[in-house]
Amino acid sequence: MEPGGDSNRTLTQLRRGALPHCVLAVLADGERYGFELIGVLAEARGLAISEGTIYPLLSRLRREGLVETSWQESDSGPPRRYYRLTSEGERALANFREDWQGYRDAVDELLGTGGRG
Amino acid sequence: MMATGQELVDGYLQRLATATADLPPDVRDDLLTDMRTHLLEAQERAASDVEVRAALDRLGSPEAIAAEARGPVDPGGAGPWTAPPPAGGTGWTAPPPAAGTGWTAPPPAAGTGWTAPRPRERTTSSLGYDATALLTLLFAGAVLGLLAGIVGWLGGWIVGVGLVWASRTWTGGEKALATLVWPGGYLLPMILGLSGSQVCTSGSEVTVVDELLDGTIETYVQPGTAIAEQCTGFALPVWLGIPLLVVLVAAPIAVAWLLLRRGDARRAAEREA
Secondary structure (H helix, E strand, O other): OOOOOOHHHHHHHHHHHHHHHHHHHHHHOOOEEHHHHHHHHHHOHHHOOOHHHHHHHHHHHHHOOOEEEEEEOOOOOOOEEEEEEOHHHHHHHHHHHHHHHHHHHHHHHHHOOOOOO | OOOOHHHHHHHHHHHHHHHOOOOOHHHHHHHHHHHHHHHHHHHHHOOOHHHHHHHHHHHOOHHHHHHHHHOOOOOOOOOOOOOOOOOOOOOOOOOOOOOOOOOOOOOOOOOOOOOOOOOOOOOOOOHHHHHHHHHHHHHHHHHHHHHHHHHHHHHHHHHHHHHHHHOOOOOHHHHHHHHHOOOOOOHHHHHHHOOOOHHHHHHHHHHHHHHHHHOOOHHHHHHHHHHHHHOOOOOOOHHHHHHHHHHHHHHHHHHHHHHHHHHHHHHHHHHHO
């Protein structure tokens, strides 16, 4: 760790770490197909996602049993692979929400960045 | 002249296919399907080739996606598709016996060129490896025995045993079962037939090979008697010898089948873990 060094690097790592749960959070609102899901994530500019890496991530989440998929025909265009949360995914998301709040509050307090919220 | 949107997409997918060539096929196919579907959606919505290009830019480089698919950067999660480390440490090396037979030992599961960023110890070998080991155990001795006599036959069987013991899939008990149910390939039928007679030995071996290659047990009666005729000294009576030999042919295949099924179950469990 080099606090004086590259803060971009730190941020990149934080983004990477939080991204799986951001994906789970988007899917908590209902099932989405890949292209659509990525559109939602891309709108959250602060996440700074690289769109293509979402698919390997989704694949991993599926192997871990946190999401499940199904192919569905679309009215326009190719069939779509829909992703939805499993109950295990819901639990993982709930856990992370709690952990994240504790972590965020602690960092905010130490950095003095908690005032805005 | 600038490439069309379709050409750009094709080129991108081609690069991705190349960059992911080292991934396990199921992971790779999955990823390529997802990306192809994504790009079809993108093309559908794009009003121009410029927009297609922008969609490709947002995806990031195929190489970066391939790297992501190889495993998360954070420790501890290289994923279930981690390549098994080369089967070292067993102390076993396999010089293919009886050169010139055209048969060579399959290399230990290495040399695919793909290594996980953080290989995690896994507890199974691949289906391909296990199947190779079992097939070698069952047939290499017989085939080599045909071509190179007793040396090839024993050597082939020993290579098979080595491959089986080098697999991570099975327990020691299962490996022992595979080894003992086929002790020395057809050593047992030979010993039963006649001790120490070379003529009898090669005779029984060849007939058993024929039997295996034909895959039919019924045709065994003729070769079975042939064995008895070739053995000048002591021979088993036909009523005992034939059932015994049928069991000796069937049992190893049954054991191999059992081990293959267990390996499958273990691999499935590991994939889910």
